[in-house]
Structure formats: C-alpha cells, structure tokens
Amino acid sequence: MKFPAPTRRVVTVTDEALAHRCAQGRVVLIDDHAEVVGALTNLLHLEGYACEGYPSATSYVEMLERGEPVFPGPACILTDMRMPGLDGLELLGLLSESNEMPVILMSGASGIRDAVQGFRFGAVDFLVKPVETEELLGAVAKALAISAQARKRRTRDQDLAERLASLTPRELTVAARVAQGDTNAQTAEDLGISLRSVKRIRQAAAFKLGATSTAELVLKFTEGSHHLS
Numbered sequence: 001m002k003f004p005a006p007t008r009r010v011v012t013v014t015d016e017a018l019a020h021r022c023a024q025g026r027v028v029l030i031d032d033h034a035e036v037v038g039a040l041t042n043l044l045h046l047e048g049y050a051c052e053g054y055p056s057a058t059s060y061v062e063m064l065e066r067g068e069p070v071f072p073g074p075a076c077i078l079t080d081m082r083m084p085g086l087d088g089l090e091l092l093g094l095l096s097e098s099n100e101m102p103v104i105l106m107s108g109a110s111g112i113r114d115a116v117q118g119f120r121f122g123a124v125d126f127l128v129k130p131v132e133t134e135e136l137l138g139a140v141a142k143a144l145a146i147s148a149q150a151r152k153r154r155t156r157d158q159d160l161a162e163r164l165a166s167l168t169p170r171e172l173t174v175a176a177r178v179a180q181g182d183t184n185a186q187t188a189e190d191l192g193i194s195l196r197s198v199k200r201i202r203q204a205a206a207f208k209l210g211a212t213s214t215a216e217l218v219l220k221f222t223e224g225s226h227h228l229s
Helices: 013-024 034-046 057-066 088-095 112-121 133-165 169-179 184-191 195-209 214-228
Strands: 026-030 050-054 075-080 103-107 125-128
Touching: 013 050, 026 034, 026 057, 034 050, 034 133, 050 057, 057 088, 075 088, 075 133, 088 103, 088 112, 103 112, 103 133, 112 125, 125 133, 133 195, 133 214, 169 184, 169 195, 169 214, 184 195, 195 214
Parallel strands: 026 050, 026 075, 075 103, 103 125
Antiparallel strands: none
C-alpha cells in the first residue's frame, strides 16, 4: 500500500471548500450500515470536518492501493469493529506498520476483551454504539490532534534529513566530531587541517542545519543521523 498518499491540488471552487475542511480534519468512516455512515457524516460535517465513507474495510484498502491524492491536513479512521470480510481489528493489523492515521474502533456488540484487543492493536479509542455525540466528537478531536502531531514530526524529520543531506563530506565529518564531543583543536589535529578551517567548516554545517548553538548543532546532527540510519 502507498503511504502517505500523494497531495491533491486545488483546481475548482469545490476543491477549495473541501481542502479547507481537510485542513480542519479528514475523517474516514467505515461501516457496513449506510445509515450509520450517513448520520456520522452529517454530524462531522457540522463540525467542519471532511468525511469519506466506505461500506467495508476492503473498499477502503482498495482506495489506498490506488494511491489517490488527498488534500493535506490531519486525518483519522473511524471504523466499525464487526464487519463482513475484513473487520476493524484486521484493518488495524494491516495498517499498523505503515499507516499514520489514528484509528478509532466502534461496535455495538463488543465487550472489554474486544476493547483491550483493539488498544493492543493500536487503536486510539474504542466507542460502544450507540455513541453519544460528545463522546464521538471528543474521540475524533483527540485522534486528529495525534495525527497533526505526527504530521508535524514527519515534516520536521524530512526537513532535517534534507538539511543533513546538503552537508559536504567534510562538513559531515566535522559535525560528527562536534556531536561526539571533540574540540576544534582535536578535530584540526586529527584531520590535518588548520583550526581556522575547522571553525569555518563547523559554522557552515551549523548554518545548513539551522543550528544557532553547539547544543543545537549536536541535537540536530544526532537526530538527523538517527532518522537516516
């Protein structure tokens, strides 16, 4: 499956309205009862969210496989736990390693054991039907907040990886020396270059990484190296 989905671009006025809703939050609704999807869609639309409804987990997975573009913004999945074919737990297991969208499970016939199973598989919440409006909106808001944080982290990690990739081999070497605690004098001696050159290279590396202090240089270099490894 293709994660994350490619970004969709605004072309029409309708697109612009949908993009605005997606920026607030996009909720994927999966339930084999059309009336449930319809009722939840209406409720969530009133809150300003974008909604996508699917009659089964299989149909949603098929959409993911096609890699259809989506407008940017936080997103979550609200799915019934008990459905013909691929059920909510199986969907969670299928998506667990590659999906960044928090999943909320709901069911009208599940007990504590199912709830525990759902949380073990990575669900962020478990709702029992019929779901109270405030409980549902609270769960969706929490899931979207988690999604927003994940998107923020991913954007930051991508930016840091790009910055690290922009360093020259010599800048990488000097930054690595700084990260392991070597002094400028030690680095100059080991590399066979002047102290002035070490300082210049170190400053260039710090500038490219967006670091304004030694501590920040060490942190950014260490984090960036970790994500690239």
